[in-house]
Amino acid sequence: MIEAARMTGWRGRAARAALGLVLAIQLVLGGQAPAFAQRQNLSVVRDAEIEALVRDYVRPILKVAGLSKAGVDIVLINDSSFNAFVAGRRMFINTGALLTAETPNEIIGVIAHEAGHLAGRHQERLRDQLARAQTMAVVASLLGMGATIAGAAANSGDIARAGTGIAMGGAEVARRSLLGYQRTEEATADISALRYLDATGQSAKGMLKTFERFQTALALSGTKVDPYQVSHPMPRDRIANLSERAAKSSHFDAVDPPALQLRHDMMRAKIAAYTGGQGAATRIFRKDPRGLPALYGDAISTYLYGNARGALTKIDALIKLQPQNAYFHELRGDILMKANQPKEAADAYARAVKLDASRSGLISVSYGQALLAIGSPDSIKKAIDELNRGIQRDRENPAAYQPLAMAYGRTGDIGMAELASAEAEFYKGQYLDAKIFAARAQTKLKSGSPAWTRAQDIINYREAGKKKN
Numbered sequence: 001m002i003e004a005a006r007m008t009g010w011r012g013r014a015a016r017a018a019l020g021l022v023l024a025i026q027l028v029l030g031g032q033a034p035a036f037a038q039r040q041n042l043s044v045v046r047d048a049e050i051e052a053l054v055r056d057y058v059r060p061i062l063k064v065a066g067l068s069k070a071g072v073d074i075v076l077i078n079d080s081s082f083n084a085f086v087a088g089r090r091m092f093i094n095t096g097a098l099l100t101a102e103t104p105n106e107i108i109g110v111i112a113h114e115a116g117h118l119a120g121r122h123q124e125r126l127r128d129q130l131a132r133a134q135t136m137a138v139v140a141s142l143l144g145m146g147a148t149i150a151g152a153a154a155n156s157g158d159i160a161r162a163g164t165g166i167a168m169g170g171a172e173v174a175r176r177s178l179l180g181y182q183r184t185e186e187a188t189a190d191i192s193a194l195r196y197l198d199a200t201g202q203s204a205k206g207m208l209k210t211f212e213r214f215q216t217a218l219a220l221s222g223t224k225v226d227p228y229q230v231s232h233p234m235p236r237d238r239i240a241n242l243s244e245r246a247a248k249s250s251h252f253d254a255v256d257p258p259a260l261q262l263r264h265d266m267m268r269a270k271i272a273a274y275t276g277g278q279g280a281a282t283r284i285f286r287k288d289p290r291g292l293p294a295l296y297g298d299a300i301s302t303y304l305y306g307n308a309r310g311a312l313t314k315i316d317a318l319i320k321l322q323p324q325n326a327y328f329h330e331l332r333g334d335i336l337m338k339a340n341q342p343k344e345a346a347d348a349y350a351r352a353v354k355l356d357a358s359r360s361g362l363i364s365v366s367y368g369q370a371l372l373a374i375g376s377p378d379s380i381k382k383a384i385d386e387l388n389r390g391i392q393r394d395r396e397n398p399a400a401y402q403p404l405a406m407a408y409g410r411t412g413d414i415g416m417a418e419l420a421s422a423e424a425e426f427y428k429g430q431y432l433d434a435k436i437f438a439a440r441a442q443t444k445l446k447s448g449s450p451a452w453t454r455a456q457d458i459i460n461y462r463e464a465g466k467k468k469n
């Protein structure tokens with residue numbers, strides 16, 4: 001499920017995350033706190049199902065682009081506008097883009113275009129800077145919170161120049177200078193995208209559809225402008241050129257495999273339920289109200305806005321239809337946690353972990369939290385194992401370390417508990433707190449042990465771009 005929703009719901013988390021990001025920004029930018037940062041409400045969303053799907057979209061494209069060596073982290077930004085871009089090893093995608101795209105092909109087309117920029121080494125210096133930034137939260141905030149970047153204008157580098165942009169003309173200008181490309185770079189990325197799509201047997205229709213939508217939207221005054229549109233001006237000749245070339249591909253009429261389309265629809269139902277409120281998913285899939293996506297959206301909405309018993313009935317009906325769907329069992333676990341039945345929740349998560357082909361660390365963390373909530377000495381030991389398993393696959397998830405710290409604390413291992421707290425703060429970008437916890441951990445850990453050494457790494461860590469004092 002969506003990591004964020006466990007305790008307070010997606011919206012609640014977004015507000016708290018925004019606060020974290022403000023702190024992160026302050027640290028990165030040397031302590032200047034932009035006054036209007038508080039208005040921002042941007043957060044990274046973690047979800048096993050969406051991440052696995054987007055990774056499946058991205059993987060073949062990167063392979064034919066010759067970019068697959070390091071693997072790519074998918075970073076989902078909780079933002080209803082349309083945006084997607086690659087920076088270093090990270091692919092950033094707004095949930096709004098995923099919700100807007102009616103087919104996998106529409107998103108894959110945009111990913112192909114972005115891969116074209118990456119392969120063409122466009123904006124490399126900026127991309128390097130973003131790739132080096134330590135935590136996802138910090139990177140996301142640098143890219144998304146255009147407004148707060150203004151406070152950084154005194155610092156050097158591209159990001160500061162973007163900050164100057166904002167002083168002159170608002171967040172969109174900042175984004176444009178942050179991720180704006182030359183006209184020739186756009187043309188190159190378009191051509192590369194066509195090549196990648198062709199090599200993977202996919203149509204360029206989705207990419208054209210997205211670009212055409214932006215062109216139309218730009219013509220209408222008063223329409224909301226998406227960040228992607230601003231960084232990608234779509235002159236008529238560019239689209240005409242692209243259509244002509246795209247139509248020549250033998251894969252132009254290829255459509256997404258039905259199983260992939262279904263996963264896409266399930267994802268859209270989930271995003272709609274989390275971001276659009278009750279009934280949002282049902283509205284999208286009103287033509288097929290008994291289809292899996294509509295039912296899934298309804299089950300999630302009932303979990304979020306209704307009662308646990310009702311949600312449980314709905315998810316059990318879905319599990320009957322698709323017993324091997326890991327995310328149905330994951331949602332079942334979420335519902336049972338909300339109903340304060342950790343034992344049953346742990347069973348559901350254990351099932352989900354087993355069925356999840358993508359081996360997401362997030363589901364392991366949910367499982368570990370349920371085990372911790374059971375609270376017996378035996379289940380707490382199991383919780384530590386499971387949480388560490390989750391962390392192995394997903395080191396930068398701060399939410400994994402908080403329950404780990406609690407579990408170690410319950411077993412009396414205070415050194416490891418302090419280290420886990422240090423990791424939680426570290427990956428939130430709150431380096432000062434991280435260092436305090438790490439120093440406390442060291443007093444309890446064996447000098448020179450791996451845990452002690454990790455604590456030392458955190459103590460020694462110096463943020464990228466920050467001057468030595």
Ligand SMILES: [Zn+2]
Pocket residue numbers: 113117181185186189231232
């Ligand atoms: Zn572009």
